[in-house]
Amino acid sequence: MGHNHSHGNHHEVQGKNLLFSIILNLVITVAQVIGGLISGSLALLSDALHNFSDVLSLVFSYVAHKLSQKEASINQTFGYKRAELIAAFVNAMTLIIVAFFLIYEAIERFFNIHTIASDLVIWLSLLGIIVNGLSVIMLKNDADKNLNMKSAYLHLFTDMLASVAVLIGGLLMKFFQWYWVDSVLTLLIAIYLLFVGFDLLKKSTQMLMLFTPSHIDIKEIITEVHTIPGIEKLHHIHVWYLNEDELHLEAHLECQEDIKMTEFNEILQKIEHVLFEKFQINHINIQPEYKKEETSKDFIVQD
Known part of the structure; x- marks a missing residue:
């Protein structure tokens, strides 16, 4: 059986940046809750609620990041590498839940408009x-390389946009007394949360379910591998992400001749090179076969 490990796409994320963001967001959450209650601004309270969900999500992301760095053991042969995918999934769900809650509150407040202390809203939104x-x-670079960090980044980015919207609303309320803007802004924030939340939920679910990555074409892999001399057929193929750094392929390989292991190693080396260079697959597990009885005719088989 051939087995290859390559870490050409590995990216070391900075957990300390995440920890610092947790502290900052905890401070702004407390400030916005107090300010929202004093001013009567639903938009400010919704921003505070969003921030609080972010604090919980960031803590979850931080713990998952630390777990993912733990070494593998006999009982955890993959370690905790998929912990960050679980964190991304949970964070996406919290975004969606918060969004629906804000939509409900915004609609209710729109028909019961309240006078709002706009000065406090303005200053706290600037702080946000x-x-x-x-x-x-701080998290932008890590977000481009890691789905867990991207989930944390999206939480923070939407918070920033929400604070900008709240600032605009505060200015409109201060100078024009348009208090209905508070509900409209809350609704817009919620819709944006739904958009980014569902996108993140889709990506994390696909990885957790071990779906073939969207950029991978199994038929193209077969075509490329079958050009290598000595190969009869590649079948029982599975391609999946263990985490965002590790793209795995496992398959059975029917050889044309009853070759020695040293000859198979040469074929395997060529397969590893093709799959890594053309498809960025860095973990390859191949089971060699020769005229095995009841060999499947299908490329994809439910084992």
């Missing part, structure tokens, strides 16, 4: 923009 903006900058 600064704090979340700083957190977004």
Whole structure:
């Protein structure tokens, strides 16, 4: 059986940036809750609720990040590498739940408009923009390489946008007394949360379910591998992400001749090169076969 490990796409994320963002968001959450209750602003309270969900999500992401770095053991042969995918999934669900709650509150408040202390809304929204903006900058690089960090980044980025919207609303309420803007902004924030939440939920679910990545074409893999001399057929193929750094392929390989293991190793090396260079597959597990009875005719088989 051939087995290859390559980590050409590995990216070391900075957990300390996430920890700092947790502290910053905890401070802004407390400030916005107090300010929202004093001012009567639903948009400010919704932003605070969103921030609080972010604090919980960021803590979850941080714990998952630390778990993912633990070494594998006899009982956990993959370690905790998929913990970050679970964190991304849960974070996506919290975004969606918060969004539906905000939609309900915004609609109810729209028909019961309240006078709002706009000055407090303005100053706290500015504080939210600064704090979340700083957190977004710190996590941007990691978010491009890691789905868990992207989930944390999206939480913070939507917070920053929400704070910008709340600031605009505060200014409109201060100078024009348009208090209905508070409900409209809350609704817009919620709709945006649904958009990013469902996208993140879809990606994390696909990885957790071990679906073939969207950029991978199994038929193209077969075509490429079958050009290598000595190969009869590649079948029982599975391709999946263990985490975002590790793209796995396992398959059975029917050889044309009853070859020695040293000859198979040469074939395997060529397969590893093709799959890594053309498809970025860095973990390959191949089971060699020769005229095995009841060999499946299908490329994809439910084992």
